[in-house]
Amino acid sequence: MAVNKDSNAYTVTFAVILVIVVGGLLAFISNGLKPLQDKNLKNEKKQYILNCLPGNKSISRDQAGTEFANFVKERVILNYNGEELDNTFMSSDQLLDDKNPNDAFSIDLLKEYKTISKKEERNYPLFICQVDGEKYYVAPVMGKGLWAAVWGYIALDEKGEKIAGAVFDHKSETPGLGAEISQDFFEDQFVGKLISNESGYKAIEVNKPGSPLNDYQVDGISGGTFTSVGVEEMMERTLSVYQKYIKNLNRS
């Protein structure tokens, strides 16, 4: 080729062609893989919800995708006062639609946590589930750990007073320390703990490990203090809303 490779024209042309080719390739790949990635995200959310129900810990992500409707009978979005928002109550006959803002399944808690600073203005989705004839309320919680977001799904019993199961996960907590919140030994401690006493709502405390525990306390992670504090904070902030709703529901 008798082209001057040092000329400006050649350099610019090369850069333009390279960028167009690479950009096209990436757009093509990203578009092609999008449906699979979305499915993974959706199934993961379903898996969280099913995993926190009693006896369902081992459900895999793919199973969760198909089994979801067998467990989750109703879903609803609440406001901060624990009241149902209009048109958001849906039964399992209505297919999940993550484009419909009235569908509890579509609520992106992380996005709301980041963009809506007032907890009073956020949405509170709730999943009402049935396992072996027992009714459970699955409440999502979202907060922050040491490095980034931590979140969880808490199953409450029919009265809204006792925790029947919990799963936690995190974006990027330190492996071996804060990241341990997603391990069974941490999650299983919450089973049977109470969130209510005679005077009303009482938050769960995540303590320094080692001290004796009562019905409102669990062991935190040694070396993962910030993450443990994050777990405590997000549960304290959110669960009261759901408890209000469940109590009102049982009263009427």
Next chain:
Amino acid sequence: MAEETVIVEEKKEVREREPLFSKKNKKLITDPLDENNPVTIQVLGICSALAVTVQMKAAVVMSISVLFVLLMANISVSLMRNLIPNRIRIIVQLVVVASLVIIVDQVLKAYLYDVSKELSVFVGLIITNCIIMGRLEAFALGNKVWPSTLDALGNSIGYAMVLVVVSFFKELFGSGKLFGMEIFGNATEGTGLYAMGYMDNGLMLLPPSSLIIVAIYIWVQKMRNPNLIETH
């Protein structure tokens, strides 16, 4: 040291066909494993060796991702080596590496979702892995496709070796596990070694312990191979 690698001359007229695995080519693979290891001798790519070595599984996946990116980048840059304008060659390399990394990230998210969650930001950080840009600049730009392929394989395997060794010690002594399997017993239930009062070393889970292990690795390596000892 990296520049020592022999540049294959391009003689169009009397070119003897080199055997695929000639002595020279074999050296391209074996050199980076020991005498010219990218991590322990050239001290490149050390950042990810510190950060993704807490669990062996993550370290292995990271190594495979780096192998893929380095291989494809070396091949594509080597293919384009006569076309790339000299003045923007670093940018071109960067574009090639960055797009490959995005592809790896997207594919992991679609097909190996759990792994991609575990590696999270570190996949993106492959872009900044000095080994990759180093090999592109020092080797692929001046060599044909086949030697570049071997060079990429050699260097990424050399990198993988260090990562696997470091993560082996970190996971074993940091959490008593290997590939997530309990080796020393269960710490929370106090079985196995833990019953006798053994405790995991929390420092092993943090990045500084990698520095210590890498340093010991270099020490052992130089003890076994006196050629590597610097004289000045």
